[in-house]
Amino acid sequence: MEVTRYQSHAVSVIEINHPPVNALSSLVCQALFKEFVEASKDPSVEAIVLCGANGKFCAGADIREFKSTSLMKTISIEDINGNIESCKKPVVAAIEGVALGGGLELALSCHYRVAHIKAIVGLPEVLIGILPAAGGTQRLPRLIGIPAALDMIVRGRHVPATEAFQLGIVDQVVQTNAIDAAVHLAREIIGKPLDNRRLSTLPVQYNINIEDFFDNALKKAKIQFFGAQAPLACIEAVKASVELPFYQGLKKEQELIASLVTTGQPQAQQYAFFSERNAGKWTLPSGEGWDNVSPKIIKTTAVIGLGTMGRGIVTSLSKANISVIALEQDEKQLNQGKKAVISLLEKEAEKLNKQGKSSSFANGLGPVHFTLDFGEIRNVDLVIEAVYENMGLKKKIFQKISKILKPDAFLCTNTSGLDIDEIASVTNRPQNVIGMHFFSPANIMRLLEVVRGCYTSPITIATTMSLGKTLGKVAVLVGNCPLFVGNRMLLPYVEQAGYLLEDGCNPEDVDNALEHFGFAMGPFCMMDLAGLDVGWRSRMEKGLTGDRVPTGTPARQRQGNRYCPIADMLCELGRFGQKAGMGWYKYEKLGGRKASPDPWIRDFLEKYRNTHQIKSHVINSEEIIQRCLYVLINAGFKILEDGIATSPEDIDVIYNNGYGWPKYRGGPMYYAATTGLAKVYETLDRNYKANPDIPSMKPTFLLRKLVAVGEPPLKEWKTQLGNLNNKL
Numbered sequence: 001m002e003v004t005r006y007q008s009h010a011v012s013v014i015e016i017n018h019p020p021v022n023a024l025s026s027l028v029c030q031a032l033f034k035e036f037v038e039a040s041k042d043p044s045v046e047a048i049v050l051c052g053a054n055g056k057f058c059a060g061a062d063i064r065e066f067k068s069t070s071l072m073k074t075i076s077i078e079d080i081n082g083n084i085e086s087c088k089k090p091v092v093a094a095i096e097g098v099a100l101g102g103g104l105e106l107a108l109s110c111h112y113r114v115a116h117i118k119a120i121v122g123l124p125e126v127l128i129g130i131l132p133a134a135g136g137t138q139r140l141p142r143l144i145g146i147p148a149a150l151d152m153i154v155r156g157r158h159v160p161a162t163e164a165f166q167l168g169i170v171d172q173v174v175q176t177n178a179i180d181a182a183v184h185l186a187r188e189i190i191g192k193p194l195d196n197r198r199l200s201t202l203p204v205q206y207n208i209n210i211e212d213f214f215d216n217a218l219k220k221a222k223i224q225f226f227g228a229q230a231p232l233a234c235i236e237a238v239k240a241s242v243e244l245p246f247y248q249g250l251k252k253e254q255e256l257i258a259s260l261v262t263t264g265q266p267q268a269q270q271y272a273f274f275s276e277r278n279a280g281k282w283t284l285p286s287g288e289g290w291d292n293v294s295p296k297i298i299k300t301t302a303v304i305g306l307g308t309m310g311r312g313i314v315t316s317l318s319k320a321n322i323s324v325i326a327l328e329q330d331e332k333q334l335n336q337g338k339k340a341v342i343s344l345l346e347k348e349a350e351k352l353n354k355q356g357k358s359s360s361f362a363n364g365l366g367p368v369h370f371t372l373d374f375g376e377i378r379n380v381d382l383v384i385e386a387v388y389e390n391m392g393l394k395k396k397i398f399q400k401i402s403k404i405l406k407p408d409a410f411l412c413t414n415t416s417g418l419d420i421d422e423i424a425s426v427t428n429r430p431q432n433v434i435g436m437h438f439f440s441p442a443n444i445m446r447l448l449e450v451v452r453g454c455y456t457s458p459i460t461i462a463t464t465m466s467l468g469k470t471l472g473k474v475a476v477l478v479g480n481c482p483l484f485v486g487n488r489m490l491l492p493y494v495e496q497a498g499y500l501l502e503d504g505c506n507p508e509d510v511d512n513a514l515e516h517f518g519f520a521m522g523p524f525c526m527m528d529l530a531g532l533d534v535g536w537r538s539r540m541e542k543g544l545t546g547d548r549v550p551t552g553t554p555a556r557q558r559q560g561n562r563y564c565p566i567a568d569m570l571c572e573l574g575r576f577g578q579k580a581g582m583g584w585y586k587y588e589k590l591g592g593r594k595a596s597p598d599p600w601i602r603d604f605l606e607k608y609r610n611t612h613q614i615k616s617h618v619i620n621s622e623e624i625i626q627r628c629l630y631v632l633i634n635a636g637f638k639i640l641e642d643g644i645a646t647s648p649e650d651i652d653v654i655y656n657n658g659y660g661w662p663k664y665r666g667g668p669m670y671y672a673a674t675t676g677l678a679k680v681y682e683t684l685d686r687n688y689k690a691n692p693d694i695p696s697m698k699p700t701f702l703l704r705k706l707v708a709v710g711e712p713p714l715k716e717w718k719t720q721l722g723n724l725n726n727k728l
């Protein structure tokens, strides 16, 4: 039964029961409508309470039912809302757990709302590419005013119960059972007037210049959410609450949602939503996986190395209230690390404070302990090594700690691309060794690549994936290969960006095209931020530049393939990016963030092209996007072929959460599917034939095969490979 009803004296309690989150599916809507009508007609019922089973009010419309072209149901959520709001008997919502999207819209149509202190409310539809189109954009501004409502709706913010009370969204916050409290309130208000509790009948109150306010909001949103259509539609809908009578406002919501669907963005964002949830459902070829391997509970941890990554990881663990011993090799670095962690934790506490939440670290370091003594980590459950990327150093540390730690402790390495098996091979428990590739800043970025080596046991995977979730990360299991998934795909993308400079572009042409596509940052801005010396050092280690390049090697060639040495040349001149005040761009000062195109670079590129007799040509944005993205996508197909990622969805989750890919485009593999695999294949094939010295352009076997079999849906791509390879 999706909806049940029972009576407590004169109060009828209607409970939504649709696990896991009581989403409003068509069946739930029909049942809710029916039960509500019956309760409202029943003469023995004098008041009604709406609630959700299993400690959750309702997470909104059932996203699984959204079809690509229509969001309509036989009975819409707004049909139910209208009925509730106009009911002559008082209706109280008892909010436990979550009241999100259609769930909050349902609660807003009730005459009163009681929330449990731990509940959260919000209208997060914007995050899945739509708007709160069941009256949310019309009722919320009438309840809490335009600025507060707009902020919640445009950002899709989750609001904790205490803040919801301050804003006036809920009438009571209780520490005990919210349903009992709602029933109690319902009894008290029987027979009392309800006219000013029906939000649709109230005027929207404001004392601001509405035209200016919405113009500014639109301008800001166009910058902040560049390219995304849903935030703009949300603003238009809230504006309609002021300009139009309530029922016309509802019509406007419907028009806006219908027009959003035609952009393809809701479909992409809903795909991203479910991909993210599926990423946690890892399964090995052996059948062992998330649903049959139990993780070990991790209570105590240690982090070795307090550089940028280590500090972020310590902060992350501490935020999750997991005890952590932070270890450094000398007093100076320990103190610097400690200062940095304190400052990060203070910022986190401030953030929580603003949300009305308390933190265990508000007045200090919470569960963090700093030490120079390896002996102190002896009894921890799990260690994360976060020293800099040097195989020799990492192996030394792993050898040492595997002798010290208790036998069942887990050993994790934070690396962005080193071989997990080589690191594991020096320990006395390779089955407990795993990669945890955090992204910088590690206390903020949501992505975590969990890297399985060939020895890693299922329980080590389960424990690390579960720890990732506890830390609030989106953990994705990947296989062990140089650079893993995200960075491996980035390599040909950055390489192409270099070739584009040789062929006639300036850095800003490439960045502008890709930022216009929706990336948070183009490749040259990204390199300036990360520091050009990082890639330079790695190329030196690989013998691509520096003393180890054999004499006589042509400047623009390595092992017979095309090579662009421009980044190396900038590094030789000390142009390391933001930290040097110059890189691909110039900056206002050392460490400055405001990039301006540098005439010096233009000059330099022109001379470079002359020296190498390169005929430049005008390159438009479309060519820039295709050249950079298609090689990145091609690398994604190779990763699937090699069994390094479980699915194209996992690759998209990695790009959406760690590489600034615009979520409204779903991710690179989803983008390839919507662009058309044949187009991607043909473009790559043509470009490869013209440039056989760029191997990353050669279409992969999987891409070719998928085109040959008629471009099956993304969910079926992996089945085309059979059991070719699986490193997971």
Ligand SMILES: CCC/C=C/C(=O)SCCNC(=O)CCNC(=O)[C@H](O)C(C)(C)COP(=O)([O-])OP(=O)([O-])OC[C@H]1O[C@@H](n2cnc3c(N)ncnc32)[C@H](O)[C@@H]1OP(=O)([O-])[O-]
Binding pocket: 020, 021, 023, 059, 060, 061, 062, 063, 064, 071, 077, 098, 100, 101, 102, 103, 124, 125, 128, 131, 132, 133, 134, 274, 277, 278
């Ligand atoms: C018509 C226009 C007006 C109305 C529009 C709307 O309401 S739009 C909606 C507006 N509402 C939202 O956007 C809310 C979206 N949801 C959330 O933000 C979070 O899921 C959460 C905070 C509710 C729970 O977080 P958590 O970390 O505790 O858990 P978790 O995230 O892992 O999810 C657990 C399971 O529930 C599933 N599932 C969840 N929600 C829905 C749904 N609405 N539908 C269907 N399924 C949903 C989820 O897929 C997963 O399934 P699985 O993999 O087990 O088969």
